[in-house]
Amino acid sequence: MSDDVMIPFETTLFVRDHCLCLHAQRAARALARRFDDALRPLGLTNGQFSLLMALNRPEPPPMGPVAAVLAMDRTTLTAALKPLERRGLVTVEPDPRDRRGRLLRLTKDGRGLLTQAFPIWKETHEKVDAQLSAVDMKALRAGMLAIA
Numbered sequence: 001m002s003d004d005v006m007i008p009f010e011t012t013l014f015v016r017d018h019c020l021c022l023h024a025q026r027a028a029r030a031l032a033r034r035f036d037d038a039l040r041p042l043g044l045t046n047g048q049f050s051l052l053m054a055l056n057r058p059e060p061p062p063m064g065p066v067a068a069v070l071a072m073d074r075t076t077l078t079a080a081l082k083p084l085e086r087r088g089l090v091t092v093e094p095d096p097r098d099r100r101g102r103l104l105r106l107t108k109d110g111r112g113l114l115t116q117a118f119p120i121w122k123e124t125h126e127k128v129d130a131q132l133s134a135v136d137m138k139a140l141r142a143g144m145l146a147i148a
Contacts, residue, residue, distance in 0.1 A: 035049070039117055042116055042120070048080070048083070051077075052110055055090060056106060061104055063077055087109075089109055089113060090106060092104055
């Protein structure tokens with residue numbers, strides 16, 4: 001296979017140093033670990049916290065808007081809801097306006113756990129913000145939202 005064209009190692013280093021996708025993935029994993037560690041005493045992951053927070057609305061939302069805000073498909077959302085349902089934190093109910101649809105409702109226990117989790121999330125977020133004090137956080141968030 002001596003006819004194979006090899007990409008130079010310098011190209012590998014260039015991609016490592018410039019790839020937004022790689023850097024975003026690494027940052028997302030590091031942030032996820034940090035929030036997972038902080039929320040672990042409550043038996044929550046950062047993803048479960050985000051899902052509970054997405055359900056914290058005056059009226060129970062349908063699945064579609066929740067999936068959209070969390071940037072996941074409905075199948076993934078359904079799988080993510082299962083452990084929260086088993087813990088009695090969330091209910092999935094038929095939509096009375098369209099029986100084919102489902103509404104997602106935080107239970108009293110879900111609201112209580114979210115109330116306990118929020119100060120932990122806030123404190124953890126403040127530490128992350130302090131670590132990134134040299135970064136224009138407004139611009140960073142705007143850029144991330146523009147991509148999403």
